[in-house]
Amino acid sequence: MNYLTQFIFAYISTAGFAVIFNAPSRAIYKSGLAGALGWLCYMLALDAQLDKAIASFIGALIVGLISEWYAIKTKRPVTIYVIPGIIPLVPGFGLYYTILSIIQNDYPKAAQTGFEATFIAIGIALGLILALQAGKGLRTSYIHRQHLSR
């Protein structure tokens, strides 16, 4: 039940961001799905006692793979699915919190949240790079297959 509600919350948040980012109307629900599934995998990974950065890596990998799948199917740039989809995972709050801690002279907290945000961002970046590379491979084989079937 908890997972289901988290999925729905993440779906609406991501779709809302797709509207804020002015995504084409048919891309909105697709990026919503990518974001929600990525967040679900992130939660599952956290509950399996994995580190936050690794969980973010897994989440971003899922977001990237789904986005690539849609990008290949609709022949649109993968960016328009990835940018809203990645939003629930991205360490924006951690980054803001780091600077806020610095302003409030709480340096140990700043160091802790800062490193955490950096590792999460590295995890997400690695997940995306891996997924987009896989997408590139898939794309060439997909185009190749289309040529053969003609």
Add this chain to the structure above:
Amino acid sequence: MNIETILDIALTLGTGLMENGGETYRAEDTIERVCHAMGCESIEVFAIPTGVILTVRYNNILYTRLQRVHKSTIDLRIVTRLNELSRRIVSGEIEHDAIEAEVKFILASPPYDARLRSVSAGLSGGFFTLMFQGNLWEFTFSFIVSAVVSLMYSYGIRSVQSGFMKNIIGGFVTAALAIFLSEIVSPTPLTTYDRIIIGAIMPLVPGLAMTNAIRDSLSGELVAGVTKLAETLIIATGIAIGVGIALSLRLNILGG
């Protein structure tokens, strides 16, 4: 087709992509393909988040142009349509004379209605608060704060030129409204401004820029990566200063 028009089209396409959220490598790739499709040779593109340098050989003469990139917003519809247009240019489906008008038309296309964006921002902010274990009152307040801040960005502070000032104002208004709603308006003592701010700050914080900065750095685009990282830190600093002002005002007015 004369060389000025070719360079104009290629650079407007490339910077248009970067100004609206396209990746640096996509802009470089697009410029290169478009120039090639229109008959240029030995094309060299160097794109960073603040500008593009392009050198091509056309009829055996070398031409170089520099174009600055001034804004960095996200408009995925423009990215999609510019991408489609560049495909059509490369595959020769579009008359060369029609390209310039088409690019201008795409770049001028308006975003979704400000009210719709405001409601969407409210929904995103509210549901983020729920994702961070907020209760229903906090959801409602977070919805209101996000929607108001979004409207403010659409109408109110367009005239503020400096991005840094915009972030300070955004952070301040978000935190001040969250504190006001949770400590003065709220009917229950169970609401905390912390969880409202978490949700409502989401559209402002630069998490995406940070991830992109690291992505660029890891893919070898070091200049782009470092530029974006600096941008990220400056945005986060602006927001944190805004929120910090609101929090210290709260301490002075409402007490601990």
